[in-house]
Amino acid sequence: IRDAQESRGLGDVYKRQLLIMTAIIKVTDMKPLEGKVGLVAGVANKRSIAWAIAQAWHEAGAELVFTYQGDRLKGNVEQLASTFGADTLMVPCDVSSDEEIDQAFATIKERHPRLDLLLHSIAFAPKEALESDFIQTTREAFRVAHDVSSYSLVALSRAAAPMMTQGGSILAMSYYGAEKVVPHYNVMGVAKASLEASTRYLAYDLGPKKIRVNCISAGPMNTLAARGISGFSAMLKHYEAHAPLKRNVLPEELGATGLFLASEGSAAITGQVLYVDSGYQIMGMY
Numbered sequence: 001i002r003d004a005q006e007s008r009g010l011g012d013v014y015k016r017q018l019l020i021m022t023a024i025i026k027v028t029d030m031k032p033l034e035g036k037v038g039l040v041a042g043v044a045n046k047r048s049i050a051w052a053i054a055q056a057w058h059e060a061g062a063e064l065v066f067t068y069q070g071d072r073l074k075g076n077v078e079q080l081a082s083t084f085g086a087d088t089l090m091v092p093c094d095v096s097s098d099e100e101i102d103q104a105f106a107t108i109k110e111r112h113p114r115l116d117l118l119l120h121s122i123a124f125a126p127k128e129a130l131e132s133d134f135i136q137t138t139r140e141a142f143r144v145a146h147d148v149s150s151y152s153l154v155a156l157s158r159a160a161a162p163m164m165t166q167g168g169s170i171l172a173m174s175y176y177g178a179e180k181v182v183p184h185y186n187v188m189g190v191a192k193a194s195l196e197a198s199t200r201y202l203a204y205d206l207g208p209k210k211i212r213v214n215c216i217s218a219g220p221m222n223t224l225a226a227r228g229i230s231g232f233s234a235m236l237k238h239y240e241a242h243a244p245l246k247r248n249v250l251p252e253e254l255g256a257t258g259l260f261l262a263s264e265g266s267a268a269i270t271g272q273v274l275y276v277d278s279g280y281q282i283m284g285m286y
């Protein structure tokens with residue numbers, strides 16, 4: 001368009017039109033996240049929700065950086081992320097350590113001074129806290145659940161925000177247990193309520209910098225974090241029977257919503273929790 005404006009001569013009408021047409025074709029041909037840089041935290045394996053959203057972001061043209069919890073997951077993440085290119089940056093980052101977060105962002109900043117997208121797809125509570133009654137939650141289990149599953153969003157957002165110099169989109173994963181009692185979800189439900197409230201306060205802080213912060217609240221997904229949770233397959237069956245859409249959610253559907261929340265189509269959406277749960281959350285009686 002600037003080329004077109006600068007071609008001034010009287011005989012240049014056609015040349016001008018041609019340049020405008022070329023610019024329009026270029027823009028309409030662009031993938032929605034072309035030129036964007038995204039940080040993805042929370043890939044453990046190919047079933048991870050983070051991986052589903054990373055694939056959608058990648059296919060939309062984003063360049064991605066991955067953080068992983070520790071050496072135990074390094075191999076998995078390398079195998080997956082290197083399919084996006086051998087030079088894909090992967091850095092260790094245990095979010096319960098301020099030093100690891102600082103170190104990770106220092107490394108990321110060297111390669112990518114600007115960041116546009118951040119995905120937080122991380123949760124942990126000590127196993128016994130998800131097995132006993134909520135009332136038995138220890139001070140330590142409560143602390144760890146909130147530290148890893150909620151505070152980490154604040155910490156990662158604070159590190160990422162100064163790099164989001166052209167605005168940005170921050171996305172975190174939540175679950176229905178944040179707003180209603182889901183037996184055995186226990187302290188994780190309380191931590192998700194904290195994550196969702198943090199999303200709103202972060203959205204308020206970062207709005208003036210054109211950084212949006214939202215949550216996807218996903219229906220139950222068959223991932224590593226769900227494995228070993230007793231009665232999990234019964235939960236999948238329950239959604240099939242009772243959710244309005246009478247089916248469970250597919251990973252690629254979380255990818256599609258993750259892409260929407262990262263793209264211009266959601267430019268005026270911030271501080272929200274978007275349910276991607278086959279409609280389950282609207283039900284009052286089943």
Ligand code: NAD
Nearest residue numbers: 042043044048049069094095122123173220221223224225
């Ligand atoms: P997942 O096990 O694939 O992902 C969880 C991730 O958290 C792992 O990559 C793990 O390494 C990471 N993690 C845990 N502690 C960490 C720490 N200290 N530092 C850094 N990373 C740490 O399981 P998932 O189901 O993909 O979970 C991703 C997110 O989705 C979580 O926030 C979870 O609560 C949420 N979610 C899951 C479901 C479900 O049914 N699976 C439903 C709704 C929301």
Ligand code: 0WE
Nearest residue numbers: 123124125126127175183184185220225226229
């Ligand atoms: O957020 C989650 C699970 C997160 C999670 C999973 C584990 C298992 C291994 C957090 N901490 C741990 N700690 C471990 O030691 N989900 C939304 C999946 C989930 O977990 C449940 C659910 C659902 C759904 C637990 C009880 C009831 C329902």
